[in-house]
Amino acid sequence: MAGASRIVGVLVLALAAVSLSVAYAADKTVYQYIIFGDSVTDTGNVFKDGGVPDPAIYFKGRFSNGPNWVDYINETLSSKHKVQIFNYATGGGVACRANLNSTRYPYSRDAVNQTGNFLADLAKGKLPTTKDTRRISLSWFAANDVIVGLTRALTSGADPATAGAQIVADLATCLAQHVATLAGAGVAEVALIPQSPVQVSPLVLDYLRPLVSQLVDAVDGALVKAVEAVNAQLGAAPAGSAASRAHVYLLGDSKWIGRIAPAVRPAFKYISENPCFVNPVSSMVLTPGIKVCENPNDYAFYDEIHPSTTFHKWFALHGLLPRLQLFRLAPRDV
Template identity: 25%
Template structure:
């Protein structure tokens, strides 16, 4: 969800510290981290300135493609370390990209042409004359091939597959591919995603080469695949993902109450991650040839952003307190929400103007129910006699109010776009309801299967009592600094991975909800039955 959340993502032994000593130590850790992050930003700037299917025959001439003029199929891979008794569990770590190989050990080549950043496949080639790609389920078949390729490597049973992409030799650029010309297809064959760390599938990691690191999985801000990964696999649609961890919906705006440390931190973040505007600019410039948009009837544009514009202020007492305690002021959330919603509207209209006619925008889950609440030190109420738990409950309440206001304004904005652009299909996905379903077993049927007991924390004060789910990973921010902090024992069924990001198991259900919504809209095929899908989510979460 963000990169600028560094100071509050620090692990602290809260049981041994209290009052001013605890505040001092957390601020000290935050400042040490700040210095290291600034050094990393400086280095980055200098670096940038220095230069299960049954095989059926594929289309005719499948084995006549010149290998030298084709794209090679690659599999993103990670290796899950063996668990050592008595030691903290760890997540899988990257092993890079591995060339997919047929059962006989031959590489697989794709022949085609670039279309709006996707390789439109016309033929498939391999020196293995006895191998053919399943023309009815090409995505599923290639993922199967990736799994089989990894299983044949040393420690094969510990390998975990990520993305399946194609690449020109030695370019280091891995591209999504589509099979529109092969067989009868779904109404939509490609998804183009814009957003922040909730959707990032490794772009920030590839850019920074430093975060997020283990125990975060392959550059995802989670302990395994994120919703984009799950939806790509379950839907069979190709994904072009521009989402970048830390990105904001609106342009960076300096506030009058900013301290120097905040200005350096937030400006540094924006320099690296930018806003959604930068993602769409890149998409328009580098992916759309001769100002031609995506094939309109085959593509969905997905936008999920806005959280960073609010919670990036949490690390600084003056900013978060002004945002939440004075909602109608220039720096209060009513004004900030207007700015964020205006920016989101601008992004959606820009995507429309670039040729997209099917758009999905996702609202915010309740920020007041995240583990950020339980670990907050920065929010000030102005009252000297307020109890600590009462302070946190008030912080939670204000964040929930902000979330509801944002989501209501988003609905109104989308309704206005529908009315002014009747040729545009645009829908809103309710992430808040999805989170509510995860946190309330009786709220949704069938039950999603989260463990809500192990990480539960209850706050009470002023006659109010509320339960929250704490974070699973209690280590240093984004794995940047060494840490001996442990991962919770129920990680495969926990709701939240860190202070603001959900676990891979939640992401799996997020993808299910989005897939059902897209099916109801008539854009994609039906998702599996809930029980079957839950078994798949459990299988993946246990493996990663």
């Protein structure tokens, strides 16, 4: 009887596996990801327009030594599903236009401009839309806003606490407007990646880390309230409208991103203390003569602010993807 039970159990598992494979084979969904953000997310937009970052140092328009998280997510999901990526992120991108240095970096775009480019492409029919299309947006802003806003405050002599509170309030407002615009335009599933823990980057001086850490924590809390408010507005939208069918997902807070680098295996030799190299001007400017380290993937940071491709891979596959799957924003069979 025990042998018969084992046989039945094996048959049940086999039938279940067949049923799942048939279900996935029958899945005709086209996962269309609309992506917004800054240099950590840019897959070549700034390079196409301005020839930066330097191709002698950075990988194919990515601000890293290899593929970035968008590439890794695309590669993984595309292995079993139909995936379309439309990436509007730019190096130097910001959530709030006041933090955009368009004079120094003319190819950078803020969230309003990136969203506008997406809406223009949508209106022109540049984004395929069929009954099988599932349109999901992913936005990752805030690092540049924090850095620019805090630098401006410190260099002008403004009170850091007062300036920090204004940075937090502005970020919450700008990102709420960004996701609400997407929801109102018919993007039913709008995902917001939380503020990155910029306090761990080599760019931030040791004495400033506690201040920046407090600022990042405040942004985390403000985004929770901002997303709750947007979802309440969407819930009150007229029945049948695009907004009434939309929902905004905040994919956690900055702390899970901060746990990525220490979890990478094989372990990084250097996390926040040293980057692979220091760009003395900016990755948005061609700077001849920079010497890159011999083993970039020993470092969590490729330059003083941008992660190495190893970090990007772990962030994508061990951090972001499980959260997308948790909220059913990505298929679970990858």
